[in-house]
Amino acid sequence: MPHNITIRNTEFSRISEVDFNHVVFGKVFSDHMFLADWNGKEWTAARIEPYANLSLSPATSAIHYGQTIFEGMKAFRNGDDVLLFRPRDNWRRLNISAERMVMPEVPESLFMEGLKTLLSLDKSWVPSSEGSALYIRPFMFATDDFIGVRPSEKYCFCIFTCPVGPYYSKPLRIKVEEKYSRAAQGGVGFTKCAGNYGAAMYPTKLAQAEGYDQVLWTDPSTHTLVEETGTTNFFSVTSNSVITPNLHETMLAGITRDSVIQILKKENIEVEERPLSVSELKSLHSAGSLKELFITGTAATLINIEGFAHQGLYFDVIQTGNTNISDMLRSRLNGIRHGNLADSFGWIDKL
Numbered sequence: 001m002p003h004n005i006t007i008r009n010t011e012f013s014r015i016s017e018v019d020f021n022h023v024v025f026g027k028v029f030s031d032h033m034f035l036a037d038w039n040g041k042e043w044t045a046a047r048i049e050p051y052a053n054l055s056l057s058p059a060t061s062a063i064h065y066g067q068t069i070f071e072g073m074k075a076f077r078n079g080d081d082v083l084l085f086r087p088r089d090n091w092r093r094l095n096i097s098a099e100r101m102v103m104p105e106v107p108e109s110l111f112m113e114g115l116k117t118l119l120s121l122d123k124s125w126v127p128s129s130e131g132s133a134l135y136i137r138p139f140m141f142a143t144d145d146f147i148g149v150r151p152s153e154k155y156c157f158c159i160f161t162c163p164v165g166p167y168y169s170k171p172l173r174i175k176v177e178e179k180y181s182r183a184a185q186g187g188v189g190f191t192k193c194a195g196n197y198g199a200a201m202y203p204t205k206l207a208q209a210e211g212y213d214q215v216l217w218t219d220p221s222t223h224t225l226v227e228e229t230g231t232t233n234f235f236s237v238t239s240n241s242v243i244t245p246n247l248h249e250t251m252l253a254g255i256t257r258d259s260v261i262q263i264l265k266k267e268n269i270e271v272e273e274r275p276l277s278v279s280e281l282k283s284l285h286s287a288g289s290l291k292e293l294f295i296t297g298t299a300a301t302l303i304n305i306e307g308f309a310h311q312g313l314y315f316d317v318i319q320t321g322n323t324n325i326s327d328m329l330r331s332r333l334n335g336i337r338h339g340n341l342a343d344s345f346g347w348i349d350k351l
């Protein structure tokens, strides 16, 4: 269904102020944003406006009761073309989050038309330098001005974008978390609701104070099975196969994770999606069979893990292993996303 998107252009583009070779991740915002309002029955007032502050009541439901969900995706430049990477997978995942948080579904047509109209308008913001992209942030939040715990009747759906460079610049040191949990059984770990990220900040801050970059979350019941890190999924490469924790309700189903699995399968490299314990990782390490560890996510793409800490001991993997599989995957992923390699998976949606 075509949506009647009204467009109000900015009078003063900020693009000339941006040094595209040195953008700090998430701090520079493109000229426009897409907005639509859920009035309790349907999506209305689909519009594009200059990127600006929103005006909200202090009683806005999302601020108090946390009905806020988001997505993260990227667009890449190839000459004059703008390439979107698997946008419909982000749309699907947004609606999985929406259902769990009792929020309205965003129709595919509204998501894709809003996204493409916004990107057409801000096309010149898609950076071209190596390792850079336009990060896209679709999100939805409850807008009732009402104090009382119940699902909001009204919501706002918004998309804005930021030109970005690399997220992490070097292999990471991670700490296996055994005290705190990111998600609970029966909870919302499989969604991208804002509260998941707020709750992860304290344990992450503690790990960073100990000199680690990120927490490696473990299962909330026994803290023995590895799950994922803050905003990425986790992979280990052994002498025989690539192992990644199987998806379940306390983990986010990463789109990069799925892409990596598909590339590995196409390369006839054995992938195991199954429970992976910390003790198995440690045994593999001491047997010299743990070759590589890496994490995957839209923002980070694919980053190697230098090593992991568990119960006060540090297991260095980079020194004893290599980065053969990670390097292959990173260059395949980047090649496809930037349009420099054939997309045999059907992942690219050209603007």
Ligand SMILES: Cc1ncc(COP(=O)(O)O)c(C=O)c1O
Residues within 6 Å of the ligand: 072, 192, 228, 229, 230, 231, 232, 233, 252, 253, 254, 255, 256, 257, 296, 297, 298, 299
């Ligand atoms: C908790 C969590 N796990 C994993 C990921 C990786 O998902 P994707 O590859 O879709 O970016 C993300 C990022 O969205 C995340 O927030």
